[in-house]
Amino acid sequence: MTAEIVRGSFRDPSGFVYTADGALYRQVNRVFAEEFDACETSGLYDDLAGAGLLVGHRVVGVERAATADAHAVIEPAPVAFISYPYEWAFGQLRDAALLTLEVQERALARGFSLRDASAYNVQFSDGRPIFIDTLSFERYREGGPWAAYKQFCEHFLVPLALMSTRDVRCGRLQREYLDGIPIDLGSTLLPARSWARAGTLLHVHLHARATRRFQGASVSTVTRARQVSKRALLGLVSSLSGTVRSLEWRPAGTQWADYTSDHNYSDAALAEKRRLVRDHVAALAPRTVWDLGGNTGTFSRVAREIAPSVVCFDFDPAAVELNYRQVRERGETGLLPLQLDLMNPSPAVGWAHEERLSLAERGPADAVMALALVHHLAIANNVPLPRVAELLSRLGRALVVEFIPKSDSQVGRLLRNRADIFPDYTQEGFERAFEPHFELEARDRLADSQRVLYRMRRRRS
Amino acid sequence: MYIDPAAGSLILQVLVAGILAIATTVRTVRDSVKRFFQNLFSRREKR
Numbered sequence: 001m002t003a004e005i006v007r008g009s010f011r012d013p014s015g016f017v018y019t020a021d022g023a024l025y026r027q028v029n030r031v032f033a034e035e036f037d038a039c040e041t042s043g044l045y046d047d048l049a050g051a052g053l054l055v056g057h058r059v060v061g062v063e064r065a066a067t068a069d070a071h072a073v074i075e076p077a078p079v080a081f082i083s084y085p086y087e088w089a090f091g092q093l094r095d096a097a098l099l100t101l102e103v104q105e106r107a108l109a110r111g112f113s114l115r116d117a118s119a120y121n122v123q124f125s126d127g128r129p130i131f132i133d134t135l136s137f138e139r140y141r142e143g144g145p146w147a148a149y150k151q152f153c154e155h156f157l158v159p160l161a162l163m164s165t166r167d168v169r170c171g172r173l174q175r176e177y178l179d180g181i182p183i184d185l186g187s188t189l190l191p192a193r194s195w196a197r198a199g200t201l202l203h204v205h206l207h208a209r210a211t212r213r214f215q216g217a218s219v220s221t222v223t224r225a226r227q228v229s230k231r232a233l234l235g236l237v238s239s240l241s242g243t244v245r246s247l248e249w250r251p252a253g254t255q256w257a258d259y260t261s262d263h264n265y266s267d268a269a270l271a272e273k274r275r276l277v278r279d280h281v282a283a284l285a286p287r288t289v290w291d292l293g294g295n296t297g298t299f300s301r302v303a304r305e306i307a308p309s310v311v312c313f314d315f316d317p318a319a320v321e322l323n324y325r326q327v328r329e330r331g332e333t334g335l336l337p338l339q340l341d342l343m344n345p346s347p348a349v350g351w352a353h354e355e356r357l358s359l360a361e362r363g364p365a366d367a368v369m370a371l372a373l374v375h376h377l378a379i380a381n382n383v384p385l386p387r388v389a390e391l392l393s394r395l396g397r398a399l400v401v402e403f404i405p406k407s408d409s410q411v412g413r414l415l416r417n418r419a420d421i422f423p424d425y426t427q428e429g430f431e432r433a434f435e436p437h438f439e440l441e442a443r444d445r446l447a448d449s450q451r452v453l454y455r456m457r458r459r460r461s
Numbered sequence: 462m463y464i465d466p467a468a469g470s471l472i473l474q475v476l477v478a479g480i481l482a483i484a485t486t487v488r489t490v491r492d493s494v495k496r497f498f499q500n501l502f503s504r505r506e507k508r
Contacts, residue, residue: 011463011464012463013463014463115462115463115464116463116464145466145470145471145474145475145478146474147462147464147466147471148464148466149466149470149471149474150466150467150470151464202477206473207469207470207473209469210469210470210472210473210476211467211468211469211470212469213469214468214469214472215467215468215469216468217468217469217472218468219468219471219472219475222468222472223471223472223475223476226475226478227475227478228474228475228478229478229482231481231482231485231486232474232477232478232479232481232482232485233481234485235480235481235482235483235484235485236474236481238484238485238488239481239484
């Protein structure tokens with residue numbers, strides 16, 4: 001058995017995640033033995049996993065350990081697609097925050113506490129957020145404050161407050177600040193009215209000032225060894241929860257488009273397109289599908305009828321938010337809406353470019369769908385068609401792609417106020433660009449339009 | 462503890478601990494009063 005340690009799993013000395021023989025394991029190091037055993041025997045794990053809050057795991061033999069330092073090895077239930085907070089919609093980050101607080105509240109009730117409150121400890125599985133770091137718990141010490149309070153504020157509260165009260169695009173700051181948006185930056189950027197709200201006043205503004213004022217101070221000297229009761233700690237969690245709940249962002253009634261009428265199809269043509277997409281996905285029989293530019297997920301849901309795991313990417317935070325709300329309301333499983341700008345996709349970031357994976361590193365998907373997308377890349381963003389084909393061949397083993405010609409009003413709109421510098425943007429040019437990378441399997445003209453739908457398979461394996 | 466909790470963050474918790482504890486007590490009392498009346502009414506309905 002060759003163990004490959006997940007390169008981003010190094011910050012916490014209590015253990016790490018690794019893969020071996022295609023399975024995912026988490027090693028518990030000896031230094032953490034007592035805490036882990038206490039969690040395991042207390043029933044905390046069963047309680048949290050049973051409530052769907054924590055990823056379930058089974059303890060496997062220590063002979064499967066990756067290093068000699070092992071106390072135990074567990075095999076956590078797998079998550080279909082690893083996503084990051086900077087790819088989540090507002091509602092996803094908000095739900096992940098509330099999940100973290102609920103986990104902390106339940107842990108406290110059983111005499112444990114979260115050692116960290118990183119947003120990267122949460123993933124989305126079957127439409128809901130779930131806590132994935134089994135080793136984040138330690139026994140609660142009476143009188144001690146919550147060590148992860150600042151991390152919670154920087155990973156959750158500050159980005160949510162900025163997105164809710166300043167601009168939803170502030171969420172993008174999370175990609176730059178991997179350990180959370182600094183509390184003092186949050187305090188600087190939040191609007192003046194946030195001083196008048198108890199939650200943001202305490203957890204962001206006063207928190208930022210306390211952090212600056214007491215930098216490097218000895219806590220026990222300043223506080224004269226006063227302690228924080230469990231009752232106060234529960235009050236802190238409850239206050240954070242109330243603050244998070246008070247933060248909202250509604251895509252409706254904003255600058256964002258109305259998604260119900262955002263296409264060029266008659267009802268009949270739309271039904272026809274759905275049928276064609278479904279047939280093409282069925283012919284590819286993928287286990288994983290990435291729907292690029294999937295908007296609110298209409299065709300992701302068509303693909304989901306076939307594939308067990310579909311990720312729907314869109315660059316518009318409003319579309320992703322609406323998609324996620326639909327997933328939650330209907331209890332949909334196997335469909336994950338994420339925010340992604342294909343012109344600047346999630347890069348490999350963090351220490352040695354290895355802590356958080358790029359989009360391409362998390363692929364390839366069995367099938368990629370690119371419906372009503374290529375004209376945005378080729379015409380609105382000047383990407384040459386061969387480069388579009390090349391990227392899509394890196395992201396997926398097969399492709400369902402739509403070509404929309406210049407005669408279509410959607411493309412006409414993009415060209416209305418600019419020179420047409422795209423002589424190769426034709427159906428022939430499109431097929432010529434994709435030919436070196438993909439083998440053409442099917443080509444269908446969509447009813448009532450000049451649009452063409454293709455099914456292709458990647459040439460290299 | 463493997464993350465740096467920041468001194469100011471811990472001190473702030475100590476400083477506001479009293480208020481937070483009172484808030485928890487108020488909530489607990491409020492919840493139990495609410496539960497009492499809910500039980501009372503549901504018992505009446507059952508009759």
